[in-house]
Amino acid sequence: MIRACLALLLVLAATISAGSAHAQSRSAAFVADMDSGQVLHARQADAPRHPASLTKMMTLYMLFEAIERGDVALTDTMTASAEAASRPASDLGLAAGDTIEVEQAIRALVVRSANDVAVVVAEHLSGSESAFAEAMTARARELGLTSTTFRNASGLHDPAQLTTARDMARLAHALHRDFPQHFHYFAEERFAYDGATYRNHNSLVGRVEGVDGLKTGYIRASGFNVVTTSQRGEHRLVTVVMGGRTGSVRDAHAEELIEAAYTALDARAQSRLLASLDLPRLNPVRERELMTAELAGLDGPVAVGSNDGAPAAAVILADADPLAEPRLVTEPAWAVQVGAYASQAAARARLESLSATLGDAEIARAAPVTEPVERQGRTLWRARFDRLDADAARRVCERLARMGEPCFAVSPQA
Template sequence: METGAMISRFPRLAAALMLALSALALHAPAHADTSRYAAFVVDQNTGVVLHSRQSEATRYPASLTKMMTLYMLFDALESGEIGIQDQIRISAHAANAPPSRLDLAIGSTISVEDAIRALVIRSANDVAVAVGERLGGTETGFATAMTAKARELGLPGTTFRNASGLPNSRQVTTARDMARLAIALQRDFPQHFHYFDETTFVWDGRTYRNHNTLVGRVEGVDGLKTGYIRASGFNVVVSAQRGEHRLIAVVMGGPTAASRDAHAEELLDAAFSTLEQRDDRRLFAALSSPRISPIRQQALIAMDVAALDLAPPTEMGSAQAAPPLRIILADESSELADIVPASRPAAPDAPLLRGAWSVQVGAYNSAAAARERLDRVTPVSPILALAQPAARSVDIGGNRLWRARFESLTADEAAHACAELSARNEPCYTVAPGR
């Protein structure tokens, strides 16, 4: 399915049943300029929109532009048009690009791999221009190709006029389009996505640090890109994975880099909390429902989906007058639950014998039922015998549930154990540290 179609509507049947539309209403960054602010959060695996605020309003991308420059460069690498160790020559036009830059001399060269790191970490405008000239003949020609690729990827609100994101009144995008582009980068070039997770870049004896300080600091964040010009405010596109869920969050028009980052982190924490509560309810439903035949199950799924009357997400109103933090989840049975803020107190930790990952195998109305479930599935995987079984209580919508979890596992152990459980038709999902 094309990225644009994936985000603009709910996935079919099974994915639609997994999660009906969720919506977050959150504070915008303090003193946000509503003419520049926009935000968008989407579950990359399902295409479900978790938060949308002015997400289709026209905004200036600034250095988020370099995400498309990198997409074009990765595409050229995969087609064989250019090699990872090929040298890119610096023209006078490139060398004279305004900061930030590497201060490359006219006639000097930089390898493609170093150019990638310079774009991701340093956000070097001279390198962006040089890449555009190498791939497009001229930067203007490259910008035309970038815009054509944007249409191909389903980015209807995006037009590029340069390769760097330097000010141009006709270079525009939307928060939703930038999320689509982030998904396309990881979907189409997973072999190159590791560059976005790097925190430093050494060039000519100098170490540059990634402008995206969320990488390596906020749980699960492994990219992508920041951007700033005076007309845009502070922008960021973030990719993050916790457990089985991967989210893309976009914040545009932040008044400062710090407030932008804090708001992006708040959006991610709230969205992951929503998905975690959804998983609790889905597991509870799966374990408390009688087994039925696959044919009958598909018929019921079709009836349930038809009854959901799903509507596309709508704008959440003025960013300046956002209500206090409150998260709403519509689960598979269309019952609504108020979810506690992301700052809810954590349950006491069990001793960490091996690692900080867990496998959750159910959610029950009593601790005894949770412990019984843990005892029953322990023999399924030898890994579970090495884990720390725990029944953790949590309040969901005023109702108390006990999560049945095997704790103190490494990420690989959790994934392997859950795969063995799934092969035996036992519901489970992996839980990242701190969740």
């Protein structure tokens, strides 16, 4: 009987240059499975950051709540004050006394990120922007955004307006969970108003597979921010990148995190399937010395993906196998490791699958081996191709990295 999957560690590494957004000191990133709550990637996720126009996600949450309470309707009109009309771009160019329907305001906030419209909404719901900001903060705390303080409705700079990447992921999850009937607005790519057509600042929507929202933001103090949600198969993810040096670098980093996360989740699903097969077993071997960096910190979420230039990779822990008994054999030279599993059968199946996928002479000459290793009271099974020279090991790992597969080369001294 195959037992439930024990754990999943993702090692998500971007291939942007060292000068890219995630290498900057103010950058932060966070990826989580919205259904399970499992954290797949975290870098500076709890460090304070300026939200910029990500603030409008909370403005929209408050507006959606008002709609569901019956306080306002999509066809209601709201009037712009002189205060609202004075807000700088991005805006719709509203003048004092102009009116805008609630549904138009939603689209203007999502697509145009209109600062004047944010103030219109705030004043319509709370009488003043400052009162609305207090209500935003109070509601955010109720939603679990414990490190977030709002000072305005638009995200224009205020030194005290702060949040974290983790809190923005929580807000995205709350929007999707609480207002599925309104979530389609976040997928809109264009918005037409008063003879002008505006394009969504979130270039990931409609371009990256599965991405269906949410919001971008930028002020000088924050750098370039983005929150996205995406759905592929059974997995819905929320991805947050904050502090990008440019919009294009921010988007590239977010896309890489999304792709690496889904690749690793697919690998986990495959490992579960393969672990259920009745496969012949290899005798395990035990390594003399454990690599200190391998599988560190199994007991909690792991901050991963901050190594510049490293390929995306994943380590999957599959199902426990109590029947395996270790024995020692002579250790060969270089090897490549393609995963660590909680059953020898799963490790064996992974090696067979990759042998068939690669299908070259280099792999044919290698020796597929499974090796037990103890980690925090658990027995894991390494899956390795052994008896390679250094150049061959590096070539195999480079090929696997290009395919999005986990791999690292192991030297004889490791």
